[in-house]
Amino acid sequence: MKFSNLNIPVSNKEVKLNLEYTQNRKTSEKLGCRDPFILLYDNKYYFYQGAGSRGVVCSVSDDLETWSDQVTVLPVPENFHGIKDLFWAPECHYYKGNFYIFTSVYSNKTNHRCISVYRADNPMGPFVDIADGCICPKDWDTIDGTLYVDNDGQPWMVFVHEWTSMPDHNGGMCAAKLSEDFTHLISEPVELFRAKDRGEGYGGVTDGPYMYEDANGHLMMIWSNGLNDVGYLVAIAHSESDTILGPWTHQDKLLYCKDCIPGCTDGGHAMIFNDKDGVTKITLHGPNGRRKDDAGNVIDYEHLLIYDLVEKDGTLEIK
Numbered sequence: 001m002k003f004s005n006l007n008i009p010v011s012n013k014e015v016k017l018n019l020e021y022t023q024n025r026k027t028s029e030k031l032g033c034r035d036p037f038i039l040l041y042d043n044k045y046y047f048y049q050g051a052g053s054r055g056v057v058c059s060v061s062d063d064l065e066t067w068s069d070q071v072t073v074l075p076v077p078e079n080f081h082g083i084k085d086l087f088w089a090p091e092c093h094y095y096k097g098n099f100y101i102f103t104s105v106y107s108n109k110t111n112h113r114c115i116s117v118y119r120a121d122n123p124m125g126p127f128v129d130i131a132d133g134c135i136c137p138k139d140w141d142t143i144d145g146t147l148y149v150d151n152d153g154q155p156w157m158v159f160v161h162e163w164t165s166m167p168d169h170n171g172g173m174c175a176a177k178l179s180e181d182f183t184h185l186i187s188e189p190v191e192l193f194r195a196k197d198r199g200e201g202y203g204g205v206t207d208g209p210y211m212y213e214d215a216n217g218h219l220m221m222i223w224s225n226g227l228n229d230v231g232y233l234v235a236i237a238h239s240e241s242d243t244i245l246g247p248w249t250h251q252d253k254l255l256y257c258k259d260c261i262p263g264c265t266d267g268g269h270a271m272i273f274n275d276k277d278g279v280t281k282i283t284l285h286g287p288n289g290r291r292k293d294d295a296g297n298v299i300d301y302e303h304l305l306i307y308d309l310v311e312k313d314g315t316l317e318i319k
Contacts, residue, residue, distance in 0.1 A: 019068035030303035035089035050087035073125035093147040102145035110138040115145040141165035163204040171206035208269035224268030231266030232288035233257040
């Protein structure tokens with residue numbers, strides 16, 4: 001199984017980048033973000049975020065603690081079709097020598113949220129549009145595209161059919177085959193499951209899919225939802241066939257939720273990567289919004305969280 005940023009070719013060469021470290025940007029000091037995505041390439045960590053009218057930005061680190069100032073790697077194109085919700089949850093994936101950003105905008109071409117694909121020959125861009133603005137069905141609201149490559153080498157896009165365009169306001173998780181150059185889908189999307197399949201008390205949101213295969217070849221998906229009295233969370237689904245088409249079943253035990261680790265907040269939209277030492281990490285944002293005291297003062301805000309992950313008893317746990 002080939003996951004772009006779990007087994008990306010990594011060399012030991014030191015990459016010299018002209019970056020500034022003028023701000024106090026440290027993971028341990030609540031680096032503000034939503035929907036974080038980190039890519040390890042050539043001994044450096046690249047941290048991608050959507051930045052609205054500034055496009056997609058990237059910070060770079062040597063140690064996952066101190067980060068450079070943000071650099072715009074995907075500027076808003078001239079005459080851009082996105083009119084609001086710019087650059088939702090960008091992910092950067094490596095595939096056969098190129099880097100691809102999957103991200104979502106609300107498009108004036110379709111009047112829906114849509115996933116766009118951008119390509120560059122290095123992780124700092126500049127990235128250019130290769131999918132004519134929208135790669136998924138144009139009459140759906142679609143967000144949170146991620147890459148999966150199956151055992152036959154076929155790339156897939158796994159993505160959210162957003163609850164906002166579902167008749168019962170219950171989001172779906174979908175998958176479709178990608179062309180080799182990532183410019184278009186080559187199969188009709190298949191619905192893998194819906195948010196309601198998680199059970200009673202859960203919301204209609206399907207957020208942030210990310211694929212993971214364990215040491216025994218068992219395929220999982222982490223994704224986010226909300227639960228009464230718990231809030232935003234990260235759940236795990238398992239493919240009974242160990243293929244993308246499932247069927248998918250839902251693990252009762254959550255991977256991450258409020259108070260699952262002493263003192264932690266709610267949080268979600270997670271992804272998985274291996275660090276320089278081969279340690280598997282999960283990153284997410286928490287809490288899911290600003291927290292205020294009774295006087296209205298902000299006491300906590302969405303920020304970057306990184307934890308170690310371990311495989312145990314056929315599933316994943318935060319160490």
